[in-house]
Amino acid sequence: MSNKEMKGAAYWDDRFQAPAYxxxxxxxxxxxxxxxxxxxxxxxxxxxxxxxxxxxxxxxGFEVTAVDFSRVGLNKAKALADLHKVTLNYEVADxxxxxxxxxxxxxxVSVFAQPDADIRQRLYARLGQSLKPGGAFILESKxxxxxxxxxxxxxxxxxxxxxxxxxxxxxKQGERExxxxxxxxxxxxxxxxxxxxxx
Ligand SMILES: C[S@@+](CC[C@H](N)C(=O)[O-])C[C@H]1O[C@@H](n2cnc3c(N)ncnc32)[C@H](O)[C@@H]1O
Numbered sequence: 211m212s213n214k215e216m217k218g219a220a221y222w223d224d225r226f227q228a229p230a231y232x233x234x235x236x237x238x239x240x241x242x243x244x245x246x247x248x249x250x251x252x253x254x255x256x257x258x259x260x261x262x263x264x265x266x267x268x269x270x271g272f273e274v275t276a277v278d279f280s281r282v283g284l285n286k287a288k289a290l291a292d293l294h295k296v297t298l299n300y301e302v303a304d305x306x307x308x309x310x311x312x313x314x315x316x317x318x319v320s321v322f323a324q325p326d327a328d329i330r331q332r333l334y335a336r337l338g339q340s341l342k343p344g345g346a347f348i349l350e351s352k353x354x355x356x357x358x359x360x361x362x363x364x365x366x367x368x369x370x371x372x373x374x375x376x377x378x379x380x381x382k383q384g385e386r387e388x389x390x391x392x393x394x395x396x397x398x399x400x401x402x403x404x405x406x407x408x409x
Contacts, residue, residue: 222280226260233259234391235290237266238321240350244404245270248346251316257323261287268296275299277308305329310340320349327360334372344409347376353383353399366401376405
């Protein structure tokens with residue numbers, strides 16, 4: 211088990227203490243490609259961290275809730291939102307307790323969230339109920355090792371199973387160059403998904 215798996219919010223608070231944004235201030239590029247394909251409305255970004263993706267969505271016109279268990283991360287998200295003159299809703303929550311409520315969201319985003327497998331399966335199994343008709347799910351996550359349900363870094367095939375009954379509009383797994391802050395740099399294997407609930 212890695213340090214990251216053993217440690218909770220304190221680990222991430224410590225990482226986010228540095229003034230620089232750990233994953234940069236620019237949004238994830240898969241999100242930049244996928245989000246314009248989703249109708250505007252209420253969006254929630256799971257494990258949002260320091261706000262780069264939430265701010266991007268707010269600038270597009272989504273009403274965004276940023277959820278993370280790192281208060282330090284969400285404080286930096288607030289600073290980034292202020293800089294860009296947008297407003298976000300903030301929720302400090304551990305994904306193990308977080309509830310995706312029924313018929314609540316037009317967009318659920320999970321960019322490099324990598325929750326523990328049991329948490330991921332519980333949350334993603336709720337997507338079909340929690341998205342409004344025509345709502346979307348956008349994911350990018352790191353892939354590592356065998357794609358089993360128990361893996362925290364599963365492949366796109368396992369993730370597609372987890373998000374049933376959403377309809378997958380785009381999915382891809384492959385090695386790509388990341389250039390996000392100082393922590394996501396260089397070649398990584400990732401899974402990308404854009405999926406919709408039936409309208
Ligand atoms: C790799 S960072 C990605 C941050 C952000 N999504 C991005 O792409 O810039 C992972 C994030 O997940 C959050 N996180 C990890 N486990 C969590 C949990 N159980 N509940 C809530 N947040 C969690 C961390 O605080 C951190 O912000």
